[in-house]
Amino acid sequence: MANSQDRSQGRSGGIVSGGAPEAATYTGNRALQIEEPLIFEMGQAGRCGVDLPEPPKVKDRLNGLRRAGEIGLPGLSEPQVVQHYTRLSQKNYAIDMGVYPLGSCTMKHNPRINEKVARLPGIGDLHPLQPVSTVQGALELIDRLAHWLKTLTGMPAVAMSPAAGAHGEMCGMMAIAAALEAKGERAQRKVVLAPESAHGTNPATAAALGFTVKPIPANDRGRVDLAALKAALGPDVAAIMLTNPNTCGLFESEIVEIAQAVHAAGAYFYCDGANFNAIVGRVRPGDLGIDCMHINLHKTFSTPHGGGGPGAGPVVLSAALAPYAPYPWIVKDGDKWRVAEDGAKVDGAPLGRLKAFHGQMGMFTRALAYIMSHGADGLKQASEDAVLSANYVMAALKDVMSPAFEGPCMHEALFDDSFLKDTGVSTLDFAKAMIDEGYHPMTMYFPLVVHGAMLIEPTESQAKEDLDLFLGALRSLAAKAKTGTAAEAFKAAPLYAPRRRLDETLAARKPILRWKPSNNPPETDPLKQAAE
Ligand SMILES: *Cc1c(COP(=O)(O)O)cnc(C)c1O
Numbered sequence: 001m002a003n004s005q006d007r008s009q010g011r012s013g014g015i016v017s018g019g020a021p022e023a024a025t026y027t028g029n030r031a032l033q034i035e036e037p038l039i040f041e042m043g044q045a046g047r048c049g050v051d052l053p054e055p056p057k058v059k060d061r062l063n064g065l066r067r068a069g070e071i072g073l074p075g076l077s078e079p080q081v082v083q084h085y086t087r088l089s090q091k092n093y094a095i096d097m098g099v100y101p102l103g104s105c106t107m108k109h110n111p112r113i114n115e116k117v118a119r120l121p122g123i124g125d126l127h128p129l130q131p132v133s134t135v136q137g138a139l140e141l142i143d144r145l146a147h148w149l150k151t152l153t154g155m156p157a158v159a160m161s162p163a164a165g166a167h168g169e170m171c172g173m174m175a176i177a178a179a180l181e182a183k184g185e186r187a188q189r190k191v192v193l194a195p196e197s198a199h200g201t202n203p204a205t206a207a208a209l210g211f212t213v214k215p216i217p218a219n220d221r222g223r224v225d226l227a228a229l230k231a232a233l234g235p236d237v238a239a240i241m242l243t244n245p246n247t248c249g250l251f252e253s254e255i256v257e258i259a260q261a262v263h264a265a266g267a268y269f270y271c272d273g274a275n276f277n278a279i280v281g282r283v284r285p286g287d288l289g290i291d292c293m294h295i296n297l298h299k300t301f302s303t304p305h306g307g308g309g310p311g312a313g314p315v316v317l318s319a320a321l322a323p324y325a326p327y328p329w330i331v332k333d334g335d336k337w338r339v340a341e342d343g344a345k346v347d348g349a350p351l352g353r354l355k356a357f358h359g360q361m362g363m364f365t366r367a368l369a370y371i372m373s374h375g376a377d378g379l380k381q382a383s384e385d386a387v388l389s390a391n392y393v394m395a396a397l398k399d400v401m402s403p404a405f406e407g408p409c410m411h412e413a414l415f416d417d418s419f420l421k422d423t424g425v426s427t428l429d430f431a432k433a434m435i436d437e438g439y440h441p442m443t444m445y446f447p448l449v450v451h452g453a454m455l456i457e458p459t460e461s462q463a464k465e466d467l468d469l470f471l472g473a474l475r476s477l478a479a480k481a482k483t484g485t486a487a488e489a490f491k492a493a494p495l496y497a498p499r500r501r502l503d504e505t506l507a508a509r510k511p512i513l514r515w516k517p518s519n520n521p522p523e524t525d526p527l528k529q530a531a532e
Helices: 078-090 112-118 136-153 165-182 201-208 226-232 255-264 361-397 427-436 464-482 487-492 504-509 526-531
Strands: 157-159 191-195 212-216 237-243 268-272 292-294 315-317 329-333 336-340 413-416 454-456
Touching (some): 136 361, 157 165, 165 201, 165 268, 191 226, 201 237, 237 255, 255 268, 361 464, 427 487, 464 487
Parallel strands (some): 191 237
Antiparallel strands (some): 157 315, 329 336
8 A cells, every 4th residue: 555645746656556547636536535544644743633721730750650752643633533534434335335245244234223222321321340239220131132032042041241153152162061071071072073164163162172173074955964974973072063054054954853963972062153143033943952052143133243343142051051151140139130240159050251241231232122123023024034135146146156056045145156167257356346346245265165155145134126236236247257258357356446456365464563654754734834
């Protein structure tokens, strides 16, 4: 990113690479696409956005530890700061801007009622260190959400504190380890089975807890190969970690038999619940024989992902694992709620503690608002619409792209790259060309069981006409690729994005995470000069 800050020369040059139409503007901006330097590059010594009186002279109590040099904050006016961050915010592609078909991530609409409720002063201004007598309503809210999560999954207990899906996996697998320990089988059962299509966090969780991961192959229907699974089960197996619907977007139709075989071998069944949004209101995982499952509130229950706020990954637990749920436990004594913190006597043997405080209160509030505003019928319809949308995508694209498996899908449509064979266009090129069409690409190269995978999850949020426009764009890209003469154009994509193809390998191997001031003398500030 070679942005020169030399205003006398303008900022253009270096903003695009790879033989694109070089922006020939003085500023480097293109229409309303503003070329944005770092705030540190924009800052000027001596400029300040506030006008405070000189602090009174006070006795130095720092005992010689007073900072000697400048703190190095960028100097900007208030409008400069506001404009900078507003422009940055507009560089984000967001679910509030358009179709966001990232498979497995469930980028669904975040209803505004959730945001409104989470900002009510009695909720938004809570502090986790407040006396328990002042947060009775908040504790009841957590318990209400826990109640609905247990009801929707058909499970007797839930650990609310994990802060993400992966954290929930850790929690659930630690509960399994604790149950094995209590039975004296922890040393003997060292193996965790995970299908080849598993999300990377599954084997990572198992390995982090000292288990050995044994992959289970998929059959040609994209489901777990039951015979291979049965052959792998034995007295050394602690658990299976299985996603359902799985990461190919398919329901594991033999899941009950899988659960029976796993339990018959003395092992536990961890279900990765990241795709619960496809079956809420239709299937209760507890009825399928699972022992624990995390629920990504930021996927299934629409709380914002990542930059929009922290995630939350509560874990529902079977009766066998419930005693090991981590602290804190939210307990009701008579008509008063209390928080049983580390070491408190509870009706079980908690495995310890996974995080500070009680979980992600803001996310709990949003998820509960989502559940209550939808009601039982609405939740069921959201799942059905998500599945309908994905099958619509599948039906609309199957003649021009190549579905990875035959038959209908659940909430996401999976394609392989065989439709691009001999075109010179790769899955990556195809995804980059989608950016030029104004779409965030789908999930690429995951799951690993499918060559050049493209996983499209439309969710229930998109209007049909918006989905149609998206599908039209994909159809036109597929047709263009198949002419066999478009490889060069695809390799150059994206043409219209503020940045072109970045060197992703270099960025991953040698990330530059810190801005360093250049050796150039700071620019003179014309305003300051005028004042002097
Ligand atoms: C998202 C996801 C996870 C991990 O959840 P995080 O909340 O991102 O930690 C695990 N498994 C699957 C299948 C997922 O899609």
